[in-house]
Amino acid sequence: MFKNIRHRLLLSYLLILALILGIFSLGIRLIFAYNLRQQLIEKLTALGQGAAANTEWEHNQLKIDDDFKLRELLNNQQSLQWFDVKGNSILKQGEFISSLPLSPDDLVQIKPGNPNIQSITLPIIDSDISQLIGYVRVSQSLEELEETLTKLDWGLGISIIVALSISGIGGILLTNQAMKPIEESFQRLKQFTADASHELRNPLMVIDSNVAVSLKYSEGMRKTDQESFEAIASATEQMINLTEDLLILARSDQINLIKKETVNLVIILEKLVKLYQPKIEAKKLNFKLKLSETIWMSGDSLKLERLFSNLIDNAIYYTSESGVIEIQGKQKKSSIEIQIKDTGIGISAENLERIFERFWRADTSRSYWNGGSGLGLAIVKAIVKHHGGTITVTSQLGIGSCFTISLPIN
Ligand SMILES: Nc1ncnc2c1ncn2[C@@H]1O[C@H](COP(=O)(O)OP(=O)(O)O)[C@@H](O)[C@H]1O
Numbered sequence: 218m219f220k221n222i223r224h225r226l227l228l229s230y231l232l233i234l235a236l237i238l239g240i241f242s243l244g245i246r247l248i249f250a251y252n253l254r255q256q257l258i259e260k261l262t263a264l265g266q267g268a269a270a271n272t273e274w275e276h277n278q279l280k281i282d283d284d285f286k287l288r289e290l291l292n293n294q295q296s297l298q299w300f301d302v303k304g305n306s307i308l309k310q311g312e313f314i315s316s317l318p319l320s321p322d323d324l325v326q327i328k329p330g331n332p333n334i335q336s337i338t339l340p341i342i343d344s345d346i347s348q349l350i351g352y353v354r355v356s357q358s359l360e361e362l363e364e365t366l367t368k369l370d371w372g373l374g375i376s377i378i379v380a381l382s383i384s385g386i387g388g389i390l391l392t393n394q395a396m397k398p399i400e401e402s403f404q405r406l407k408q409f410t411a412d413a414s415h416e417l418r419n420p421l422m423v424i425d426s427n428v429a430v431s432l433k434y435s436e437g438m439r440k441t442d443q444e445s446f447e448a449i450a451s452a453t454e455q456m457i458n459l460t461e462d463l464l465i466l467a468r469s470d471q472i473n474l475i476k477k478e479t480v481n482l483v484i485i486l487e488k489l490v491k492l493y494q495p496k497i498e499a500k501k502l503n504f505k506l507k508l509s510e511t512i513w514m515s516g517d518s519l520k521l522e523r524l525f526s527n528l529i530d531n532a533i534y535y536t537s538e539s540g541v542i543e544i545q546g547k548q549k550k551s552s553i554e555i556q557i558k559d560t561g562i563g564i565s566a567e568n569l570e571r572i573f574e575r576f577w578r579a580d581t582s583r584s585y586w587n588g589g590s591g592l593g594l595a596i597v598k599a600i601v602k603h604h605g606g607t608i609t610v611t612s613q614l615g616i617g618s619c620f621t622i623s624l625p626i627n
């Protein structure tokens with residue numbers, strides 16, 4: 218149980234940390250990419266302004282002083298393009314020329330490709346005549362910028378993985394430390410329950426035997442006194458069962474208390490059916506026992522007896538008169554499978570998950586005098602778990618339930 222909590226705690230801790238680191242890295246990535254692009258746009262704008270200044274308006278025509286440093290353009294993976302007012306290309310310089318048509322409305326453009334090309338278009342205004350005389354478009358390959366961003370992504374990714382690994386190790390140490398006192402107090406609580414149940418057993422036995430003796434010689438007793446004694450006897454029996462159940466559950470985690478012996482489940486089941494015969498007959502139940510000849514396994518016979526008696530007890534209790542109860546058992550290669558099916562009141566889907574909880578019962582109004590205390594299935598589950606097996610249940614309200622237990626042979 219604590220292992221499970223520990224894993225869940227560690228997992229949620231790492232998930233939250235991963236989420237925080239992820240958001241943080243995404244923020245850094247976005248800001249960094251935005252700044253890089255902004256810087257590039259500023260650089261290209263400055264270059265474009267220089268190129269625009271190098272043009273003149275002569276004889277109603279755009280004239281470009283063609284002395285731009287081509288080598289520098291090539292080195293920087295840049296290019297320049299001049300257009301007339303109508304958007305016709307007049308001159309190009311450099312590689313990485315954006316082939317997008319000139320669009321005066323969309324001055325900052327990216328042309329997707331390999332590599333992507335960022336371009337900025339600037340209008341050229343002749344200062345003498347204050348008139349638009351053309352456009353200049355500056356472009357630059359985004360290869361370098363994208364390389365920088367890829368490096369940043371790798372850096373962030375690796376940092377996140379390293380941070381998570383280190384936090385994981387730290388988290389294991391921390392959860393161990395945090396769980397230790399909880400585990401200890403849980404163990405103390407269990408020990409207390411075990412001790413208290415054990416100590417209660419003796420006085421209960423004294424009451425039980427004395428009441429039994431009194432009831433045996435009840436001739437001179439008033440009728441009301443006899444009824445009181447019967448009520449005491451019934452309550453005492455109930456309390457003895459309850460303390461026994463509590464003791465079993467409190468000790469259920471101590472695996473060394475499980476005996477390993479070779480048992481034939483057929484004998485156990487047949488013995489239990491014989492034991493419950495009066496109840497079966499009283500309710501006129503149709504009881505079917507379908508077992509293979511022998512079902513051998515290694516386990517604790519007393520605990521296994523308890524397991525099946527709890528299930529049979531429930532099946533009988535929760536099935537109304539003339540219902541059908543069927544027990545099937547078969548030996549498989551490395552496991553055995555026992556099924557206990559009834560045509561009883563059934564369990565609703567939302568309650569199915571809860572029936573194995575301690576003290577949980579569907580009908581809370583049912584008094585303790587009539588039967589169990591809601592610990593029966595919790596004990597069943599603990600015994601199955603300690604034998605390394607599994608228990609599953611399918612049920613439908615008003616139709617019946619089917620408990621399937623699978624236990625390893627060894
Ligand atoms: N065969 C069954 N058919 C219908 N309901 C069942 C059956 N077995 C168990 N339940 C439900 O599960 C609850 C828990 O069972 P259990 O732990 O044995 O407690 P108890 O029998 O003492 O009430 C029961 O109160 C009942 O509501």
Ligand SMILES: [Mg+2]
Pocket residue numbers: 527530531589591593594
């Ligand atoms: Mg029960």
